[in-house]
Amino acid sequence: MEKNKKSLRNLLNVKWIFLLAGLTSSEILVAQQSLETPYRLTGSIITDLFEPQRQVIQKCSAVIYNKNAEIAYGVVISKDGYILTKASEIEDKKEVEASKELSVPGAEELEVPAPADIPAGPIKLSVRVDKQLFEDVKVISVDPLWDVALIKVEAQDLTPAEYAADSKLEQGSWVIVNGATSRTKRRALAGIVSAKAREIPTAGGAGLGLMLEKVKDKLEVKAVTEDSGAKAAGVLVGDAIVALDGKKIEKFEEIAEMLKDKKVGDEVKLTVKRAGKNMDFQVKLAARGEMDHQPDRNDQMSGDFSKRRSGFPRIIQHDILANSATMGGPVVDMKGSVVGMNIARANRAETFAIPVEELQVLAKQMVEKAGK
Numbered sequence: 001m002e003k004n005k006k007s008l009r010n011l012l013n014v015k016w017i018f019l020l021a022g023l024t025s026s027e028i029l030v031a032q033q034s035l036e037t038p039y040r041l042t043g044s045i046i047t048d049l050f051e052p053q054r055q056v057i058q059k060c061s062a063v064i065y066n067k068n069a070e071i072a073y074g075v076v077i078s079k080d081g082y083i084l085t086k087a088s089e090i091e092d093k094k095e096v097e098a099s100k101e102l103s104v105p106g107a108e109e110l111e112v113p114a115p116a117d118i119p120a121g122p123i124k125l126s127v128r129v130d131k132q133l134f135e136d137v138k139v140i141s142v143d144p145l146w147d148v149a150l151i152k153v154e155a156q157d158l159t160p161a162e163y164a165a166d167s168k169l170e171q172g173s174w175v176i177v178n179g180a181t182s183r184t185k186r187r188a189l190a191g192i193v194s195a196k197a198r199e200i201p202t203a204g205g206a207g208l209g210l211m212l213e214k215v216k217d218k219l220e221v222k223a224v225t226e227d228s229g230a231k232a233a234g235v236l237v238g239d240a241i242v243a244l245d246g247k248k249i250e251k252f253e254e255i256a257e258m259l260k261d262k263k264v265g266d267e268v269k270l271t272v273k274r275a276g277k278n279m280d281f282q283v284k285l286a287a288r289g290e291m292d293h294q295p296d297r298n299d300q301m302s303g304d305f306s307k308r309r310s311g312f313p314r315i316i317q318h319d320i321l322a323n324s325a326t327m328g329g330p331v332v333d334m335k336g337s338v339v340g341m342n343i344a345r346a347n348r349a350e351t352f353a354i355p356v357e358e359l360q361v362l363a364k365q366m367v368e369k370a371g372k
Contacts, residue, residue, distance in 0.1 A: 041189075041190060041191075046190070047187070047188055047190075050176050050188040050190050051188070052336055053176040053188055053190075053332050053334065053336050054176070054186060054187065054188035055336075056162075056330075056332055056336040057176065057177070057178050057186045057188060057329070057330060057332060058130055058185070058186045059076075059129075059130055059159035060075065060076045060159050060160060060161040060162070060330055060338070061073055061074065061075065061076070061129075061178050061186060061329045061330050062074035062075070062076055062083045062085070062127050062128065062129045062329075063127070063128045063129075063178075063186075064085055064089075064090055064125065064126075064127050064137075064151075064328070065125065065126045065127070065128070066090075066123050066124060066125060067124050067126075070325050071089050071090060071325055072085050072086050072089040072090050072325060072326075072327055072328040073085065073178055073326055073327065073328045073329030073342070074127070074151065074328050074329065075161050075328070075329065075330045075338065075341050075359075076129055076158050076159065076160050076161060077160050077161060077363045077367070078158070078160055078367065079155070079156060079157060079158050079159075079160060080155060080156055080158070081134070081152050081153040081154055081155035081156075081158060082140075082150060082151075082152055082363075082367055082370070083127065083129075083150070083151050083152070083153065084148055084149070084150060084151075084328070084341060084359070084362070084363060084366070085148070085149050085151060085328035086147055086148065086149070086306075086327040086328040086342075086343055086344075087142045087143070087144070087147045087148055087149035088147050088306070088307060088308045089306075089324060089325070089327060089328065090125065090139070090149055090151070090328075091139065091142065091149065125137040125139075125151075127151070127153050128183070128184075129153075129155070129158055130159075130184075131184045132155070134153035134154065134155065136153065136154055137151055137152070137153055138151060138152045138153075139151050140152050140366070140370045141366055141369060141370060142265075143265075143362060143366060144263070144264070144265020144266060144267075144284070145263055145264075145265055145311075145313065146312065146313075146343065146354060146358070146362060147264075147265065147308050147311075147312075147343060147344075148341075148343070148354070148362060148366075150366040150367065150370060152370070161330055161338040162336070162337055162338060163337060163338050163356050163359070163360055164333055164335070164337035164338060164339045164356050165337075166355075166356065166357060167197065167316050167339045167340055167355035167356045167357060169193045169316065169333065169339060170193070171192075171193055171194065171195065171196065172192050172193065173192060173193045173333070173334075174190055174191075174192060174333070174334050175190070175191060175192065175193055175318050175320070175331050175332065175333060175339065176188050176189065176190050176331070176332050176333075176334075177189055177191075177318075177320050177322070177326075177329055177330070177331050177332075177342060178326065178329045178330075179320075179326075189320050189321070190320070191318050191319045191320035191321075192318060192319055193316060193317065193318050194317050194318055194319040194349075194350070195316075195317040195350075197314055197315065197316050197317075197355060198314065198315065198317075199312065199313055199314055199315075200309075200310050200311065200312045200315055200344075200352060201310065201311065202263065202264050202287045202288075202289070202310050202311035203287045203288065203289025203290050203310040203311070204287060204288030204289030204290075205259070205260070205287075205288050205289075206259055206262045206263055206264050206266065206285035206286070206287065206288070206311075207228075207259065207285060207286065207287070207288035207291065208228065208229065208230045208235075208255070208259070208268075208270065208283055208285065209224060209225035209227075209228020209229055209230040209231060209283075209286060209291050210223070210224060210225070210228075210230050210235065211223035211224075211225070212241065212252060212255075214252075215240075217250075218240040218241070218273075219240065219241040219249065219250070219251075219252065219255075220238065220239070220240050220241075221235060221236065221237050221238060221239045221240070221241070221272070222237065223237060224236065224237060225291045227286070227291060227307060228286055228291050229267075229283040229284035229285055229286055230270070230281075230283050232284065233270070233281040233282060233283045233284075234281060235270065235272060235281055235283070236274065238274070239272035239273065239274050239279075240272060240273040240274075241255075241270070241271075241272055242271040242272055242273050242278055243269075243270075243271040244258050244268055244269070244270055244271070245258065245268050245269050246269065246271075259285070262285055263285070263311060264285055264286060264287050264308070264310070264311035265284060265285065265311075266284070266285050267282050267283065267284050267285070268282075268283055268285065269281070269282060269283075270282075270283045286308075287308070287310050287311055289310065290307065290308065290309065290310060304323040304324050304325075304345070305323070305324060305344075305345045305346060305347055306324045306327055306343075306344040306345045306346070307324070308344060309344040309345070309346045309352070310344075312343065312344070312352060312354070313358070314354075314355055314358060315343065315344075315352040315353060315354065315355070316331075316339070316340050316352075316353050316355050317346075317350055317351065317352055317353075318331065318351055318353065319349055319350070319351070320351055322342065322345045322351045323345055324345055326342070326345070327342045327343060327344060327345060328341065328342060328343070329341070329342050330342075331353045338356060338359075339353075339355070339356050340353035340354055340355050340356055340359060341353055341354045341359050
């Protein structure tokens with residue numbers, strides 16, 4: 001163990017050694033690339049240092065599948081099978097479209113699983129905790145503000161997460177998450193807290209996902225945004241807007257006024273006229289900035305990231321490489337205590353996690369509500 005600790009210290013000092021030697025940035029890059037595999041962050045010498053934390057993750061994290069494809073991770077919060085995970089990755093959809101082949105830059109080298117293609121057809125959830133596989137999975141409830149789902153498997157002897165006293169970690173503090181996973185073994189992936197805890201506002205505010213046009217005396221739907229709540233609810237091009245939450249709508253400004261204080265994940269009742277008949281739809285609001293988002297250079301370099309990556313009241317941020325299919329799992333500190341739950345892969349350098357303070361409250365509220 002002492003030898004491994006020395007190796008880690010040597011690794012962390014590599015860059016400074018290069019700088020003191022007077023090497024240029026390009027020469028440093030060449031030298032870094034020649035670093036032997038065991039000394040890299042996912043090398044055996046380094047990962048062995050985090051074996052105690054890996055054992056914690058082995059017991060209190062869950063791997064969630066749709067058929068045979070990994071779609072999310074989860075945090076075990078009770079012995080009898082309650083698990084928290086990222087809602088937008090596992091919500092009980094009637095049909096799941098086959099996904100594009102997604103990749104994460106460096107995923108193979110860093111042993112982070114690239115998202116598998118999601119099979120088309122009805123979703124079929126299963127969950128693995130430690131070495132146990134559970135095929136009877138129930139989605140109990142969803143908290144739209146945090147994008148968290150409570151799921152339940154039939155169990156009696158699971159190991160719940162042990163929460164840290166708080167999430168007050170200094171920038172640069174080590175944290176560990178579940179990286180690549182086999183059928184029976186979790187793998188530790190380490191990184192550092194890279195920013196202070198903060199709010200992530202909803203990108204562009206909450207919206208329906210509709211493009212409207214004034215046609216004579218009515219607001220007519222001219223386009224429905226893909227991946228929007230309106231699209232999922234069944235709103236069609238040509239529908240005429242009648243009312244929102246029971247209030248008659250005649251102007252664009254009236255919709256904007258009613259939505260200005262709404263949050264991502266809130267639902268509204270949208271009434272439209274189609275073929276002479278009024279129809280009601282429950283529409284879940286999404287972030288306008290994410291629905292209308294055009295990938296920038298940073299996104300293009302980021303590989304796969306979460307569709308929902310804004311609108312969180314408070315997050316802690318770390319730099320561990322991840323993708324959308326590795327969200328929902330625990331983030332642990334060096335003591336093996338859970339300091340948060342991964343909730344969004346924001347880009348190639350940032351992953352957001354719900355701090356343990358909010359996570360504990362959320363877990364308690366959702367389980368208590370489930371028991372009523």
